[in-house]
Amino acid sequence: MIQPNIPESAQPRVVIVGGGFGGINLAKQLKHAPVQVVLLDRNNYHLFQPLLYQVSTAGLEPDSIAFxxxxxxxKQKNLxxxxxxxxxxxxxxxxxETGIGDIRYDYLVFATGSNTNFFGNKAIEENAIGMKSLIEAVQIRNYVVKQFEESLLLKNPEEIKPKLNFVMVGGGPTGVELAGAFAELRKYIMPKDYPDLPQSLMNVYLIEAGPKLLASFSEKTSERTLHALQELGxxxxxxxxxKEYDGHTITLSNGETIESQSLLWSAGVKGVPVNGLPQDILLPNGRILVNEFNQVKGYENVFAIGDIAQMTNDQRFPKGYPMVAQVAIQQGKNxxxxxxxxxEKKPLKGFYYKDLGSMATIGRNRAVAEFANMRLNGYFAWIVWMIVHLMSLxxxxxxxxxxxNWFYRYFTYERGTRIIIKRGAANIVKLRQTVGV
Amino acid sequence: MIQPNIPESAQPRVVIVGGGFGGINLAKQLKHAPVQVVLLDRNNYHLFQPLLYQVSTAGLEPDSIAFxxxxxxxKQKNLxxxxxxxxxxxxxxxxxETGIGDIRYDYLVFATGSNTNFFGNKAIEENAIGMKSLIEAVQIRNYVVKQFEESLLLKNPEEIKPKLNFVMVGGGPTGVELAGAFAELRKYIMPKDYPDLPQSLMNVYLIEAGPKLLASFSEKTSERTLHALQELGxxxxxxxxxKEYDGHTITLSNGETIESQSLLWSAGVKGVPVNGLPQDILLPNGRILVNEFNQVKGYENVFAIGDIAQMTNDQRFPKGYPMVAQVAIQQGKNxxxxxxxxxEKKPLKGFYYKDLGSMATIGRNRAVAEFANMRLNGYFAWIVWMIVHLMSLxxxxxxxxxxxNWFYRYFTYERGTRIIIKRGAANIVKLRQTVGV
Structure with a gap:
């Protein structure tokens, strides 16, 4: 019989749902607290989402960004x-209530993160590709390489173009980084791996509904990013x-259309809904309304942190904090x-978000970064971007x-992992069913 | 319309089916020959099969052994x-005839390799796990980690044992290496990752139908291997x-039974059948009978090399050469x-197999190797094993x-990649169908 089999402890139990940035930072900070920590996740790994786009563009192995x-x-004995x-x-x-049975808690924390937000457009949701999970990233990689292999089998450019038109929607950091990575595939990898395919048949689009890229950055940085991406093609x-996408044709708000079999959607995220939570505490964006202590409205001992939590008492962010790693980390610690x-029965400390800055890489030697008093650009920002991301892994x-992998790519202009891992063998059907892979 | 789109060349065309050890060595050696080489493979990568067992035991990323x-x-312009x-x-x-259309050839070479041989036992084939492809190895890794996670949810040892009984069938190098790797998971990883599961609940079995392990090695090496594995538990x-396996219970030839949900089958391989080949040139073991020039019986311009080819004129190997990488490499070159x-219309040169020796690693610091005049064992053999495999990658x-990864594992006793990559998101259904992953 399946049961959670969690040892009973004399200490109060803190149950954390989700092993993302918020969940693991909270759990770590409770290492020496007089509590029993129960961490739950649907996966057995922590995913370093900021580098997911590099997995999907064959720059990194999936295993390198999952821990x-x-x-x-x-070594954390109380977890x-x-x-x-x-x-x-x-x-x-x-x-x-969970798939492995009921789990009692004294304190419950939702740190379930966010998922792709298609804003209710079912047709786009069905045909576009989101990019929030490791398996999605691996499948995008497989899919993209397959588009190239299949393009070689076609003679008519009109048939090839939809396969090699890669359209990113959403001009935030993810969209910018993806577009940059695809442009580099086009510039460095395509001529070497597919010399028979004219480069002009591949096009990378970045579509943003708002007036500028990287909306949360300064005007100047947005412009620099725009120019850098345009330079990359x-x-x-x-x-x-x-407006619409049926898997073949993208219809834009201005009436124009783009033929594409690959629409990568990073135009928004929404809270991952937790099944069985009372509907009245869920906001339309999937987030859960919390007070300044991350307490879920109406509960004393239920909390939400990170992307899933909407905290609106900070006047700098009246619509809630941005859904980024830094907020989750800081809320977990607080x-x-x-x-x-x-x-200790002492008064609680309200959360105060300290914006450490943001950055986005555009491509080889190019990134943008903004910190409190600094605005970086180009090569130096790119080095900083790499160091910050390496250290955070x-x-x-x-x-x-x-x-x-980065070092190798820098000097060889290569992508190491552009392989298509596909199913085939019959005797793995059993495994597939069991593992759900 | 899909078509192979292979440029016409004035030079004779050599079509090679399969990018394994035989196929790529043949293709490479034809770099400066006055021919057009067409290389076909169902995958877009060459797989370094000797290290596959390390992927399935969470020691290496799948991408590191695929190129x-x-x-x-x-850089090979004629390919x-x-x-x-x-x-x-x-x-x-x-x-x-291929899935992408008809391809004309002047010379045709089958280098399709081998697949798991269940010797006609359908029940075993359905329930056991083979280990010849990258996706199988990844799924074994997922499956094994999942067995551990699920074991934690059970209280009754009788329910846990079948999940943690890992049974390898076949005492050749693959079986020995797999058993050693599983024994090390038990010894080094299990106590750290699953301290709540008593180590005694996990058992690693290695079952060999013949009288000794590593049948192709000397008596002494076989014995050393046996003792080393027993020492590892x-x-x-x-x-x-x-005799039988229904997914839960293994029935042995001596009537004994083992409860296990994981039967890993490396007791034999057989040639990968090529669809549409005349039945009379196929042997019951799936191989194709060839003469000393690797010419398929009855054809002047059709060849087979490596695992798929059965060449019986060498008196040292009356039943054909062993299905190992070295034979494929040497036949490709010849x-x-x-x-x-x-x-050049000159007489052909018959194939002569030069046995470079064989080796198998048993675990940390332990390997066995036999070369022409040398028999290595223990730490030194292990170092040699690592160098040879690294250099061959x-x-x-x-x-x-x-x-x-090896260096890290050696000093930390860790496995870096023990993550379960599983499906989940709904919006990847389309991708899955398209890519067939």
């Missing part, structure tokens, strides 16, 4: 990890929305502090492997 | 690569066959030489990444 949660918390999906909550009984369209204060092995 | 075929042959499956052959017209059974001789990046 096993058991590895992270091996129990279980792979589980949440199915509901019985708040009056302090019970969390990306067709940037601002003030342009996507909540750990507050849980200690609760146990968990684990020595991952740092080293990613570093080598 | 894009376009990368290998980028065209296409991803394609062979569907038939019209030998009278010198036409190869592997339960080795020789003179024992597997055939390249013979194709040149054919073009294609590409600088792969060498470096594998080296780092």
């Amino acid at each position: 096993p949660l058991r590895g992270i918390f091996r 129990v990890f279980r792979m589980a999906e949440v199915t509901g909550i019985k708040a009056t009984e302090n019970i969390l 990306v067709k940037v369209m601002v003030n342009t929305g996507v 909540l750990a502090h507050n849980i200690r204060l609760i146990l 968990l684990g020595f092995r991952n740092k080293l492997v990613v570093f080598i | 894009p075929l376009r990368g290998i042959f980028r 065209v690569f296409r991803m394609a499956e062979v569907t038939g052959i019209k030998a009278t017209e010198n036409i190869l 592997v339960k080795v059974m020789v003179n024992t066959g597997v 055939l390249a030489h013979n194709i040149r001789l054919i073009l 294609l590409g600088f990046r792969n060498k470096l990444v594998v080296f780092i």
Whole structure:
């Protein structure tokens, strides 16, 4: 019989749902607190999402940006990890319902992150590709390489173009980084791997509904980014929305159409809905309304942090904080502090977001970065971007492997992992069903 | 319309089916020959199969042992690569039928390798796991990690045991290396990642039908291997066959049973059948009978090399050469030489196999190796094993990444890639269908 099998402890139990940036930082900070931490995630790894776009463009192995949660918390004696999906909550009984059985909690924290937001457009949702999970990134990589292989089998340019038109929607950091990476595939890899395909048949589009790229950055940085992408050959369209997409033709808000079999959607994220949560605390954007202590509205001992939490009391961010890693990390740390204060029956400390700045890489030798008093651009920003991301990666092995891949790519202009891993063998059907892969 | 789109050349065309060890060595040796080489493979990468077992035991990333075929042959101007499956052959017209259309050839070479041989036992074939492809290895890794995660959710040891009984069938190098790797998972990883699971619940079995392990090695080496595996805690059974397996219970030839949900089958390989080849040239073991020039029986311009070819004129190997990389490599090189001789209308050179020796690693610091006049064992053999395998890996990046993974593992006793990559998102259904992943 399946059961969570979580050892009973005399100490109060903090159940954390989600092993993303928020969840793991909260859990780590509770290492020496007098609590039992139960960490749940549907996967057995922490995913370093900021580098996901490099997996999808064959620059990094999927394994280098995923770190096993058991590895992270091996030495944390007060933590129990279980792979589980949440199915509901019985708040009056302090019970969390999961796929592996009911789990009792004293304090419950939702840190479930966010998912691609298609803003209700079902046709786009069905045909576009989001990019929030490791398997999506691997499949994008497979798909893109396959588009090239299949293009070689076609003679008519009109048949080839839709295969090699790659359209990114959303001009935020993810869209910018993806567009830059695709433009580099076009510039450096395509002529070497597919010399028979004219480069002109491949086009990279970046479509943004608002008036500028990187909306959260300064005017100057947005402009620099635009120019850098254009120099790389990306067709940037601002003030342009996507109205429809049927898998073949993209219809834009200005009536124009683009033939494309690859629409990569990074135009928005929304909170990952937790099944069984009362509907009245969920906002239309999928987030959960919390107060300044990350307490979920109407609950004393239920919290939400990171992308899933909407905290609106900061006047700098009246619509809630941006859904970025830094907010999740800082909220995780603040909540750990507050849980200690609760146990000590002291007044809680409100969350204050310290904006450490943002950055986006555009391509080889080009990035933009903005910190409190600094605005970086070009080569230096690119070096800073690399150092910050390398240092943020968990684990020595991952740092080293990613570093080598970057180093190798820099000097060889190569992509190491442009292989298509596909199914075939019959005797793995059983495995597939069991593992759900 | 899909068509192979292979440029017409004035030079004779050599079509090679399969980018394994035989195929790529043949193709490389034809670099400066006055021929057009057309290389076909169902995948877009060359797989370094000798290290596949390390992918399945979470020691290496799948990408490190796969090398894009376009990368290998980028500088070979007389070569065209296409991803394609062979569907038939019209030998009278010198036409190869493939999924991407008909391809004309002047010389045709089958280098399609081998697949797991279940010797006709359908029940075992359905429930056991083979290990010849990258996706199988990745899925074994996912499956194994999942068995551990699920074991944590069970209280009854009788329910846990079948999940943690890992049974390898076949005492050749693959079986020995797999058993050693599983024993090390048990010894080094399990106590750290799953301290709540008693180590005694995990058992590694190695079952061999013949009287000794590593049948092709000397008596002394076989014995050393047996002892080394037993020291690691592997339960080795020789003179024992597997009669039945229903996914839960393994019935052995001596009537005993083992409860196990994981039967890894490396007890034999057979030639990968090429669709549409006349049945009379296929042997029951799936191989194609060839003469000493690797010419397929009854054909002047159709060849087979490597695992798929059965050449029986060498008195040292009356049943044909072993299905190992070295034979494929040497036959590929010899055939390249013979194709040149054919073009020059000179007499062909018969194939002579030079046995470079064999090796198998048993675990940390332990390997066995036998060369012409040398028999190595223990630490030194292990170092030699690592150097030979590193040097044989294609590409600088792969060498470096594998080296780092080994180095890291050696000093940390860790496995870097024990993550479960599973499906989930709904919007990748389309991708899955298209890519067939």
